Amino acid sequence: IRRAVPLGIGHYLPDRIVPNSHFESLVDTSDEWIRTRSGIERRHFASEGQTTSDLAVRAARAALENAGIDVSEIDGIIVATSTPDLTFPSVGTMVQAELGMTRGFAFDVQAVCAGFIYALCNANAMIVSGQADRLLVIGAETFSRIMDWTDRSTCVLFGDGAGALILGAEDGAGTSNDRGILATDLNSDGRYREMLYVDGGVSTTGTSGKLRMQGNPLFRQAVDKLTSTAEAALEKTGVTPEDVDWIVPHQANIRIIQGTAKKMGVPMERVIQTVQDHGNTSAASIPLALSVGVADGRIERGHLILSEAIGGGLAWGAVALRW
């Protein structure tokens, strides 16, 4: 059967690194509070004028180089983002133009922090159904642009960055030993919109708005929903948590990451953590963490990876894939 197999990965983080201490003069907070409540120590912020598509293009070039593939061999681009350069055209088409790709297609997917999982599910479906052979899947965000710098409960948590994964069609035996995406699980429940939203938009205020979050209620939803979607994805593959080599989770809060791993019975030694260095980069956090894990040699060919994410919507989901 056709599988969507990883061919290459790359990422880009803006040069500007902002330590927690930066916020001590902005709002009533402390490095200690941020570290202990979220696990975040630093994050990258895009420089003035640097846009989401700029970050996405850098990550895409890194992934193409890693795969040893020319952009002319890519059939389509899917970008997961909630912080596009413009309302339209899509970041995907901007990346397409910048990469010099004049055939194929490009579009954006918007599922906030679950965006990369949603994008992977789309890419997998297109590859498995034969609509595409090679896809570039990107998570890219500039959440610094939607921060309320007077709100201590949110402004310390987010960062900017981009990660890109190239998927290609390969024939598999149809077992859980195949490389590639083995199973996906998607969920959303729009009744939770007040928990995490941006208070502006084209058809309401006409402004881009700022992020608003009820952190604690969201925290309490997160571990349960992440565990159940992760377990659902594993169940579809017929493997157990013991078979998972790496959990590569959305990086919102170290306590959520720990809580989910614990509930699944996977020790933290088998979890890729980047939240301390990147903060919450929304749809970019999973491809960033994957790229870091591959670059430092922890993730190897043949490893079973489980990724899960939850974000605004609420929207949540999981992907099981063999690297």
Ligand code: ACO
């Ligand atoms: N510095 C100091 N104190 C703070 C800060 C800060 N930066 N922010 C909040 N506080 C205070 C609060 O005001 C509160 O004070 P009070 O007790 O006097 O009212 C106290 O700290 C505790 O606040 P809680 O919100 O209860 O703290 P909690 O342990 O829940 O941690 C956090 C807060 C880190 C936001 C956590 O709830 C969290 O990570 N939530 C989930 C975030 C998440 O997963 N988002 C979804 C994905 S993101 C996306 O989709 C874009």
